Amino acid sequence: MRVLVIEDNLDIQANIADFLEPDYVLDFAYNGDHGLELALANDYDVIVLDLMLPRRDGIDLCKAYKSQANLQAPILMLTARDTLEDKEVGFAAGADDYLTKPFALRELRIRIDALAKRPKIKNASSLNCGDLTFDPADNVVNLGSSSKPLNNKEGVILRLLMEAAPNAISGETISYRIWGEEPPNSGALRTHIYNLRKILSSLKTRCEIETDRSRGYRLKERSSDE
Amino acid sequence: MRVLVIEDNLDIQANIADFLEPDYVLDFAYNGDHGLELALANDYDVIVLDLMLPRRDGIDLCKAYKSQANLQAPILMLTARDTLEDKEVGFAAGADDYLTKPFALRELRIRIDALAKRPKIKNASSLNCGDLTFDPADNVVNLGSSSKPLNNKEGVILRLLMEAAPNAISGETISYRIWGEEPPNSGALRTHIYNLRKILSSLKTRCEIETDRSRGYRLKERSSDE
DNA sequence: TGGGTTTTGACAGTTTTTTGACATTGATTT
DNA sequence: AAATCAATGTCAAAAAACTGTCAAAACCCA
Structure with a gap:
């Protein structure tokens, strides 16, 4: 299982890595630009995306990814914002799930698994x-x-x-x-x-x-x- | 958008109906057996499933549905249980999302929308x-x-x-x-x-x-x- | 050990990509 | 107007990359 984690907080990154690492192949991106680049260049099973990012906003990244990727991996948004409005914005941008911090790592894992199960959307862009x-x-x-x-x-x-x-x-x-x-x-x-x-x-x-x-x-x- | 709601609590049912009804075509089931029957007989975009049901447990229903349906609609589990163990059981049974009561109807809606976006899984036994x-x-x-x-x-x-x-x-x-x-x-x-x-x-x-x-x-x- | 499974390595044929040589074009200078 | 120069078009041929083929070696498991 290949997962891309786009998250600038090194602590959270380390936690995720410790928890998932043996079973999942993880790539990390520390800012939005790098994240989008990796996301588009590789075929991940799931993308975990923090909303607050340097260089490029998570919402923006999400929209760009969904419109540009040929094979859209599901996106799990990770954020401290918990209002309905925020969630609406996130889902409207193309997110497939939304988890608010702080979260249990086990929950992250089971949601990643659930997302990975579904087939990916093909972008039939001619x-x-x-x-x-x-x-x-x-x-x-x-x-x-x-x-x-x-x-x-x-x-x-x-x-x-x-x-x-x-x-x-x-x-x-x-x-x-x-x-x-x-x-x-x-x-x-x-x-x-x-x-x-x-x-x-x-x-x-x-x-x-x-x-x-x-x-x-x-x-x-x-x-x-x- | 066709949604099947399997939920025995009439109040919740009515709330969901009021909130979603003009935009979504809703079917309701009041117990597990009936729910499974409807789920297998029709092609829904999403199935909203309460865990505590008369006649047939939601977990059980979920497993049965996922193994028997040719075209698996995503399942959103709805329950008052909020422990990680419960969620794990739910996802393990094949759920695609999990929302704990009480929940905001708007959140239900955006999660239904997010689930409906993804292509359905074809049952690939052969x-x-x-x-x-x-x-x-x-x-x-x-x-x-x-x-x-x-x-x-x-x-x-x-x-x-x-x-x-x-x-x-x-x-x-x-x-x-x-x-x-x-x-x-x-x-x-x-x-x-x-x-x-x-x-x-x-x-x-x-x-x-x-x-x-x-x-x-x-x-x-x-x-x-x- | 024996038999199936998987990988290796070599070779040939094909397609893709690059190279290089020369011609042409259009702008600029003399 | 002629000369010049850089950018571009044209094309054939060389080079590189990709794929098919297959036998033999390595591996794995009962």
């Missing part, structure tokens, strides 16, 4: 732009009845373009999202864009990748007069 | 895909009259594939489910998939394991034209 739709889950672009599978890099690039559309996204940003700090030292990105363009045009879509010289690329629906 | 069925209990795949026993690892993999179907499941996920943090450092998973494929094809099933390069494997029914 993107689109003009007549084109793209499903990042299986890396397939569709136009009406025809479709083409993309490989990994092409998929990431198209997703980024679609998310950014109708704005441009810089080559640097794309590069960073794909390769991180060490991009290939040659124009690999150019080649991928080139291939993506070939695929798009083979689909006869009205969308095309426009280049904004020295600014980046933009996915745009061709206007009828071109 | 899984299937296309013409194939697999019983995880004894690790045997069946196709009509013929069957083959699987060994442990193959069984886990086939179960995961069937649970995920028709979606793909990543090699990483499978690997994690089988070996946890330390997978074997060589392509053991590849070998298991290879063997599984041999077994499936020896059964002449129409299901096959498709590979989604760099994304994972998918169990799929072969279309007739291949």
Whole structure:
């Protein structure tokens, strides 16, 4: 069982770790940004989330996670606030359970177990732009009845373009999202864009990748007069 | 939203009805037997279950329901007992949430909403895909009259594939489910998939394991034209 | 010990990704 | 207008990564 604990209080963290550690695989995050990053990057069974966090509010994190994660792990909110209003806000943000401090560790455990039992929600987010739709889950672009599978890099690039559309996204940003700090030292990105363009045009879509010289690329629906 | 309320106290029943009635479709049961009968016969979004019931104990009902229902609605237990032991018993019986009396009706509502959000558990005593069925209990795949026993690892993999179907499941996920943090450092998973494929094809099933390069494997029914 | 289960390692075939060489474009300078 | 330069497009070929295949070794348990 993999559990992510997002909690800045080191004492509570240590308590949770002591109590759950042999049986559960725990990851810890000390602030909201780090927590969201871990949550999105890994496949946890449950996420335990404190509401008061440095860097990013728990409510905010919860909303962001639920909207961005492909596979939503259930979220157990942990907080000192006990009013109904607080709970409503928490649940409205997408929490699946709510435990107020102070709490018994055993109760935390049984609630984690109960949450982990249920299947996770899949985020069926398929993107689109003009007549084109793209499903990042299986890396397939569709136009009406025809479709083409993309490989990994092409998929990431198209997703980024679609998310950014109708704005441009810089080559640097794309590069960073794909390769991180060490991009290939040659124009690999150019080649991928080139291939993506070939695929798009083979689909006869009205969308095309426009280049904004020295600014980046933009996915745009061709206007009828071109 | 359909909610079944199993509760013998008429006052509480009336309160719940008054509070939820316009927005939720409520069914009521006044004793355990009737409750179980309704629960199994209908497809509720949530079941609210009091623990102290005439005719059949709530714990008992919960266990019976979870083992017999094909599509398990989440169960919210409602009780005056507030000790950790009681909660443990409740969750162990299959409850998904636990609220102690007295409670605020608004809290009941938001917890019902939270429970209803999650997908229901399919009762997986035996899984299937296309013409194939697999019983995880004894690790045997069946196709009509013929069957083959699987060994442990193959069984886990086939179960995961069937649970995920028709979606793909990543090699990483499978690997994690089988070996946890330390997978074997060589392509053991590849070998298991290879063997599984041999077994499936020896059964002449129409299901096959498709590979989604760099994304994972998918169990799929072969279309007739291949 | 023996037999099934699981992992290892090697190899081949395929797909994906990167590289590098060259052409083209558009802006800027001379 | 011509020359220049950086950014980008084009493409084929090399490199790397991924996957299938299978026999043999290691492991485990009765």
